[in-house]
Amino acid sequence: MTQRAISDDGQWWWDGQRWLPALSPDGRWRFDGRAWRRTSTWRQPSPAVLISAAVWVATLALWGPTLVMVLPPVPNVAPDPGVEAVLITVFVVVVVLATAATGFIIGVAAQLRWLWLASVIGAGAQMVGYVASMIIADTQSGGSADDFAAVGLIMLTGPVLLGITALLWAGGGLGALARIASRRLANRSQ
Structure with missing residues (x-):
């Protein structure tokens, strides 16, 4: 079947002769230009979405521990605050851009429902990275960073979840707008 406008x-x-509703009377089915699809189904994300999400989750989980290992404490030497x-x-800029870009890719793929799950997974990955950072810092300094890890985990989870959700939805909204604009341009050229 060919693509319909x-x-x-x-x-x-x-349909080639007249305009027909794209939504069924009961609201359970929507015509997407090729086939009727259930409006309540969660489609499996495309490989591009899955790959970008995996890279994003790894970035969230590893940026903190990487930073702690790059800036190891040197005894009796004050770190250069400018370099830090x-x-x-x-x-932080890389993490913010990666989060918004992941939302954009999900928005372009028309799978905005997945942003809610991505928010929870992203916040979990960020908190795992945070705890790993505290453990690495504790082993490097011999201090009590593990106590801060527990307190930070309790205090930061909510704000991190809200921040990641906002960035994902901002990117997802831009991706959805890009998809709609692309569709409109394609319809105009026909």
Whole structure:
């Protein structure tokens, strides 16, 4: 079956003779231009989404421990605050951009429902990385960083979850807008 034209608002589809509703009367089925699909089904993410999500989760889990290992404490030597600030800024910018980019890819793939699960997985990965960072810092310094890990885990989980959710949805919204704009441009050229 060939691709059928969908209206700009996604509510109608052209069958070659007339515009027909793209949503079934009971709201359970939607025509996507090729086939009728259940509106309540969760499609499996595409390989591009899965690969980008895996890279993103690894980035969230590893940026903290990597930073701690890159900036090991040297006894009786004060660290250079400028170098630390630059490295921390670079790592945070990479994490923020990776999170928004993952949301963008999910939005372009029209799978925005997965952003809720991605938020929870991302926050979990960030907290695993945080605890690993505290353990590495504790073993390097012989201090009590493990106590801070427990307190930080309790205090930071909520804000991290909210921040990751906001970044994913910002990227997802931009991805959905890009998908809609691309569809409109394709419909205009036909």
